[in-house]
Amino acid sequence: MNTRSVPLKEKNIIFIGFMGVGKTSIGKAVAKKLYRDFLDVDQVIEEEYGMPVPEIFNKLGEKTFREKEKEVIINLCQKKKLHILSLGGGSFLQEEIKKACLEHCIVIHLDLSWDSWKERINLIIDSRPVLKGKSMEDMEELFNKRKAIYADHHSSVLTDSQEIEEVADYIVNSLKWAWELNEPQ
Numbered sequence: 001m002n003t004r005s006v007p008l009k010e011k012n013i014i015f016i017g018f019m020g021v022g023k024t025s026i027g028k029a030v031a032k033k034l035y036r037d038f039l040d041v042d043q044v045i046e047e048e049y050g051m052p053v054p055e056i057f058n059k060l061g062e063k064t065f066r067e068k069e070k071e072v073i074i075n076l077c078q079k080k081k082l083h084i085l086s087l088g089g090g091s092f093l094q095e096e097i098k099k100a101c102l103e104h105c106i107v108i109h110l111d112l113s114w115d116s117w118k119e120r121i122n123l124i125i126d127s128r129p130v131l132k133g134k135s136m137e138d139m140e141e142l143f144n145k146r147k148a149i150y151a152d153h154h155s156s157v158l159t160d161s162q163e164i165e166e167v168a169d170y171i172v173n174s175l176k177w178a179w180e181l182n183e184p185q
Contacts (some may be wrong), residue, residue: 017110019089029168
């Protein structure tokens with residue numbers, strides 16, 4: 001039986017974090033620098049259903065969305081093709097997703113302070129069904145509650161006051177250093 005683990009360099013890279021933290025923007029920049037394909041899991045699901053996530057929530061329900069999300073993510077985690085994946089903010093609420101990601105991929109948590117996130121609210125509120133009808137206090141409570149689900153990761157990067165390219169360069173340099181350090185002998 002072959003028990004050799006997959007070298008770090010050959011693992012998919014997954015970005016997790018609260019909605020609007022920059023997983024897609026930073027993920028695309030990292031993918032370009034590492035010559036990998038980028039996939040936003042929400043977009044994969046939207047393409048499959050032929051409708052945007054808010055419409056999936058409204059017409060089919062959150063349960064249907066979460067089941068499809070689990071199927072798509074676990075499938076992508078186990079593929080040998082090198083991807084950079086951006087997960088929806090609520091993905092890690094599902095233990096099976098969290099377990100598959102941590103076991104098969106490199107999971108990078110993108111962190112952002114509440115004050116910095118509040119500055120982005122107008123850019124994201126219309127596309128996030130989970131925020132619909134919520135007060136600022138409700139959103140802060142959700143923000144703080146979700147922090148606990150992002151605690152399981154391989155690396156975390158605070159993105160406050162940083163540009164996309166700065167964060168992407170830091171992540172790429174960190175990954176290359178880790179790959180070199182863990183290169184099979």
